[in-house]
Amino acid sequence: PLKTPDLAEASKKTLEIKGDETTGWSKGWRINLWARLWDGNRAYKMFRELLRYVDPDGKKTEKPRRGGGTYPNLFDAHPPFQIDGNFGGAAAVAEMLAQSNENEIRLLPALPDAWSEGSVKGICARGGFEIEMTWNNKKPEKVIVSSKNGGKTMLIFGDKKQEIVLKKGESIEIKF
Incomplete structure (x- = not known):
């Protein structure tokens, strides 16, 4: 909320x-x-x-x-x-498709009904993070978070939260 x-x-x-x-x-x-x-x-x-x-x-x-x-x-x-x-x-x-602040990255916060499925690559988030994701039925299926600088953030979709800590140049794949 x-x-x-x-x-x-x-x-x-x-x-x-x-x-x-x-x-x-x-x-x-x-x-x-x-x-x-x-x-x-x-x-x-x-x-x-x-x-x-x-x-x-x-x-x-x-x-x-x-x-x-x-x-x-x-x-x-x-x-x-x-x-x-x-x-x-x-x-x-x-x-x-993605909103961020210094502590968190929120996925699909304002996804319109017309985009119930799709994919995106290269969305930049605060803290030097980059997002690649696919979604279906308005829910993320696969998310890849990469870090340009190294650091931590909280990945959020709806009421699901996952803390992510990455080193510079590191990536992680998350399945929802």
Whole structure:
């Protein structure tokens, strides 16, 4: 559970009041914030909006629209263009799949229903850890944690916790 539920609820209310209709850096931020609130389906909804096709000639694919989406070259259609939308979207996907602080790495904290199975490789976590994992039915099946620096962390999925201590360059495979 979130460690500060009252603050999380206030943040959620603020995001609901502000609404989802936004573009560029603001869309990227909001997707990340919904992921940090562990609402994977809301984050996914907004991520799909970020990826909506926008024709470079200015025609929109849905009406009414004030802008935003993605051009055929995958640039964020702020409009005209804002790299922060691209960076924010990529960061949001990582936040949906893994979240970390100096003491823990939480797996699949905001996994949307649409991604009930999948895999990822190269997710960087605080403390110099790197995550590779596959999941099925919204649960991790295999997780490989590698350490660039050496150190310890707590790997968390739901109510399951496992302390991991690795030397620099060492990896461990965990099956759930």
